[in-house]
Amino acid sequence: MPAKPLTQEQLQDAARLxxxxxxxxxxxxxxxxxxxxDLGYANQSAVGNYFNGKAPMGVEVAIAFASRLGCRVSDFSEALQARIDNIAVHRSEVGRMPVSAPVSSQREEWPFSVSRQLYDALPAKEKKRLDMMVRSFIDGFGLEKKRGHAAA
Known part of the structure; x- marks a missing residue:
């Protein structure tokens, strides 16, 4: 079955990206x-397919591009940003660090449900990709601006 053609909005998102x-x-x-x-693709053609509107972008792909290019998903796709915002509204409160927690306490505990050992076993390229995705997700909340700190 042939791939479904991208919508006009998706084509415009690709052009903006x-x-x-x-x-x-x-x-x-x-x-x-x-x-x-950097994004973990085997070759350039995957990136070209996103840029040229040949492949639809999902939330994770959009976050990865935004992180690497130093922009926000909303800079190229309002629809994907809305999906990210909707996901953020429904995030779990379990394990969330309060906004007022001192920076030093954030470094003392491993805040993720996956073990530190599993994370440490990842290849460096995957750690970098994961870091970009987490940074973009956190940046979406604007915590650094609210707390009056410069982004890391």
Whole structure:
């Protein structure tokens, strides 16, 4: 069964994402090949398919692109940003660090449900990808701005 064609909105999202890449590639010293590698894709064609509206972007893909390109998902896709915001509204309160917690206490405990040993066993490229996704997710809450700190 052939792939369903992308909607006009998805095509526009892809064009905006490609424009952000083109505007920032020099400053970030990026090529599509390097971006593909950073995001864990086997080759450049996956990135090209997203940029050219050949493949639909999901939330995780959008977060990964935004993290690596230093932008917000809403800079290229309001619809995906709305989905991310909706997911954030329904996040679990279990294990969440209060906003007022001192930074030092955040480093003392492993805050994730997966063990530290499993995380440490990941390849460096996957750790970097995971870090970008977590940073983008946290940035979506604007906690650094609310607390008056500069982003890390």
């Amino acid at each position: 490609k424009a952000i890449f083109n505007a920032r590639k020099s400053e970030l010293d990026l090529t599509q090949e390097k971006l593909a590698e």
